[in-house]
Amino acid sequence: ASGLRTDIALQFDLGFFVSVVAFSIVGCAMALRRSVRLERYFWTFLLTINVLTFISQAWYSWYLGAVDTAGPPIPSFTDYVNLLAMIAFVALVAGMIGVNRWDMTALVRHTVDVAALASMGFVLIVLFYVDPLLAVDGAAHDWVVAWSIALYPLSGIAILGATFSTIVGWKSRRWLPWERFIALSLAIYGVGLLLSPPFRTLSDYSTFNYWAVGYSLMFLLGHYFMLMAALYRLTSSDTWALRPTPAFRRSAHSWLSIALPVLFLGMGGLSWMVATDVSNPSDVRFLAWFSAGAMTLGLSIRGIALVLENGRLHERSITDELTKLLDRRQFFISLADEVESAQRYGDPVGLAVLNIDGFGVVNNRLGARVADAVLLDIATAIARAAGPDNMAFRMGGDEFAVIIPGKTATEVREIVHRIRGAILLVDTRCELRLTASLGFAVFPEDALDHVELARRADAAQYYAKTHGRDQIVRFDAARDFDFGPKERAERLINESHLSTVRALAAAVDARDAATQFHSRNVARLSVQLAEHLGFDRKRVEMLETAAVLHDIGKIGVSDHVLRKRGSLTPAERREVNNHAALGERILAGTSLHEVLPWILSHHERWDGTGYPTGLTGEEIPYEARILAVCDAFDAMTSDRPYRSALSCAAALQEIDLNMGTQFDPVIAEVFIRMVGRGQQATNEGLIASAELQQQA
Structure with a gap:
């Protein structure tokens, strides 16, 4: 009877469990062939893990049936294969949370945190979970056995933690059926590994063991759910909603910066006390020394990494993303500091402000990507010509500034001439030659404080720009820097043109009752999002203007197409898709050269399938990516002839679904948080109002 029960257990293990694992391998392979991008990465590693699990379980079943029903020694071949499967799972999680996009200091800090937590968990599992189970029979046991068994519950904790911090933690919209099965499969597998020490220490196939069969059933269920997920x-037909996202966000995990060091310090102190107590067994003391060393090393490396990371974050916070020059906000801080120091020690301070002449032509002719490369070359040329003793800044667009401390007016003019000459040599990738309009002023000769110095240097630059360009002008109090009759006339003509264009944009919206407030709504959302992203006031105003005018090209789309309730024909679709390029041409005669690429590209998609030029990712102007999100949200939450409006929550879900395909993931995530907080505040206000009415 005992032999019969043993045969049944082995047949169950070999016939059902191994077979289901084999079927899940086939399912994962088929899902892999269907997937793309991040999802392909996911199914590749899931397939690898299933193959390793199949090899491990097949060898384990063979050993029970052919060698010894008591099971293989610990550690054995199956333990080593399972360790490889766990390493593959760690690689899967690392790819899912976008480790490749972390900088080195953040990577080191998070790796040290995880390693220290794993060391702490390993020590606690060995001392308080595995050792008591091995000591049930009172016989001495090898520490290698205890350590090998302890790796399984540690892996289970890692799987459970990773599952709930990635797959479950990412879900801000409806679950797809296969996503539920994946999460459930991994959760069951994690619980099974957590409960593995009793199975490894108490099961024996020489007699029928309900614990062993129940344990195998748990893993059988986990692989069954994985097979169902693949099917x-x-x-x-849905595209996968998950996307790489930064782990350990500051907003959500700021408490970890305090909790982890305190935890490591407490565990290190406790471990040191256990290690120095000679009454404890040698293997326990060895583990305690290991824990104390891991905690101490973790705290030390973590502290160094934090210092380096904070330095990098500070540098990024004051640096322009494209040109790597100091940004506008840092300009005013540095200028105030330099003028204050000059007042104290009696030194002069020069300030040069320059604007690139005709840079909008480069942008319009060659596109945003080439224009950005040219702008980077200009910034590099300015920084080199200014020299290491002076500070170069990007003020926004094609406007730059250079603070020149400790130099006389003559020396400042020489440096400004050098900068102008360097700009003339920049390669524009076309026949156009770049020039610059430069103005400068010197403290204390031309101004008495940093505010006046900045204003007068900017006035000199504007005078150079409006009186012939390609020249250097020093501020002179005796010269009239105000507008002359000609400049006033040109300014009035330009403002009149802009007024006409704005009226035309309003007329476009008014053609359909469903879109009469669309441009204003997009402008309002764009301003809020830009402020959340840290734009300065001038850039916010430019983005607002672009948002108001973004659909002006629809003046060339017929009413029949705009109001059509059914699907568009290919010709009608081309007519609609042409509105972005037409809008750019309408605005080309105004002074809005900088916003033209934003309006042209606001229907480009992150994955390169948008229009009119099929730009991808970072090639799309940053402001155009903002307009894309705000435009899509207002369109989805408004009634249109071909569909009813979506709710705010449903629209946010659609944006979440298309992060990384249609929308810039970072911008879309900020938008979702921004609108979500506003919606939550609105709901709370309505609830409070209802409660007050009930009390009344």
Whole structure:
């Protein structure tokens, strides 16, 4: 009877469990062939893990049936293969949270945190979970056995933590069926590994063991759910909603910066006390020394990494993203500091402000990507010509500034001439030659404080720009820097043109009752999002203007097409898609040269499938990516002839679904948080109002 029960257990293990694992391998392979991008990465590693699990379980079943029903020694071949499977799972999680996009200091800090937590968990599992189980029979046991068994519950904790911090933690919209099965499968597998020490220490196939069969059933269920996930994925037409996202966000995990060091310090102190107590067994003391060393090393490396990371974050916070020059906000801080120091020691301070002449032509002719490369070359040329003793800044667009401390007016003019000459040599990738209009002023000769110095240097630059360009002008109090009759006339003509264009944009919106407030709504959302992203006031105003005018090209789309309730024909679709390029041409005669690429590209998609030019990712102007999100949100939450309006929550879900395909993931995530907080505040206000009415 005992032999019969043993045969049944082995047949169950070999016939059902191994077979289901084999089927899940086939399912994962089929899902892999269907997937793309991040999802392909996910199914590749899931397939690898299943193959390793199949090899491990097949060898384990063979050993029980052919060698010894008591099971293989610990550690054995199956333990080593399972360790490889766990390493593959760690690689899967690392790819899912976008480790490759972390900078080195953040990577080191998070790696040290995870390693220290793993060391702490390993020590606690060995001392308080595995050792008591091995001591049940009162016989002495090898520490290698205890350590090998302890790796399984540690892996289970890692799987549970990773599952709930990635797959479950990412879900801000409806679950797809196959996603539920994946999460459930991994959760069951994690619980199974957490409960593995009793199975490894108490099970014996020489007699029928309900614990062993129940344990195998748990893993059988986990692989069954994984097989179901693959089958559901094969029948699903949805694109995958998950996307790489930064782990350990400051907003959500700021408490970890305090909790982890305190935890490491407490565990290190406790471990040191256990290690120095000679009454404890040698293997326990060894583990305690290991824990104390890991905690101490973790705290030390973590502290160094934090210092380096904070330095990098500070540098990024004051640096322009494209040109790597100091930004506008840092300009005013540095200028105030230099003028204050000059007042104290009696030194002069020069300030040069320059604007690139005709840079909008480069942008319009060659596109945003080439224009950005040219702008980077200009910034590099300015920084080199200014020299290491002076500070170069990007003020926004094609406007730059250079603070020149400790130099006389003559020396400042020489440096400004050098900067002008360096700009003339910049390669524009076309026949156009770049020039610059430069103005400068010197403290204390031309101004008495940093505010006046900045204003007068900017006035000199504007005078150079409006009186012939390609020249250097020093501020002179005796010269009239105000507008002359000609400049006033040109300014009035330009403002009149802009007024006409704005009226035309309003007329476009008014053609359809469903879109009469669309441009204003997009402008309002764009301003809020830009402020959340840290734009300065001038850039926010430019973005607002672009948002108001972004659909002006629809003046060339017929009413029949705009109001059509059914699907568009290919010709009608081309007519609609042409509105962005037409809008750019309408605005080309105004002074809005800088916003033209934003309006042209606001229907480009992050994955390169947008229009009119098919730009991808970072090639799309940053402001155009902002307009894309705000435009899509207002369109989805408004009634249109071909569909009813979506709710705010449903629209946010759609934006979440298309992060990384249609929208810039970072901008979309900031937008979702911004609108979500506003919606929550509105709901709370309505609830409070209702409660007050009830009390009344």
